[in-house]
Amino acid sequence: DAGVTQSPTHLIKTRGQQVTLRCSPKSGHDTVSWYQQALGQGPQFIFQYYEEEERQRGNFPDRFSGHQFPNYSSELNVNALLLGDSALYLCASSSSGRITNYGYTFGSGTRLTVV
């Protein structure tokens, strides 16, 4: 049973460019959350998608946007990249039927470097 799959694993972009990261949730999960983990920091919540809509959002600017598709997969888009956007981006999936979040399954992340 595949867990959460993220692509690409590594990415280098130039300041000002736009990037799209992709996530396929664990089988049976319908909710996708995105986190940013900067070096030496814990994961910071960006937003959560459920039923193709953004359900919750953390303290991130509008440059960060997302999408969820009918098959529950998700994309994270970041526009006008800044050097400070360099981080590990983690996708986590869960089942909407479980309010306790031990149901979160994380992917291995996409390492984004902005130069």
Next chain:
Amino acid sequence: DQQVKQNSPSLSVQEGRISILNCDYTNSMFDYFLWYKKYPAEGPTFLISISSIKDKNEDGRFTVFLNKSAKHLSLHIVPSQPGDSAVYFCAASDRGGSYIPTFGRGTSLIVHP
């Protein structure tokens, strides 16, 4: 302002001894707490959790203690094994936040053989 704090960035322990990882939180609305473990090049994996109605939860070698009055929780690993070497994240959540976890910065545990 960090709502979940792990003030020890690293901890070194001898194999077979106890590892104690600490976590403090500031938001009194938090009512569900978790520990995640992360190996390099992998995503965090859930380890153990505790609800605010309890003060202790045990799962094999791992025990989490919660002191609500002090807004403090700790993870005990007994006995520690070299395979436990990883970064441990404390996380907290609440119903008002749809139980979306807020993470600490993590503590890197190294267990020496």
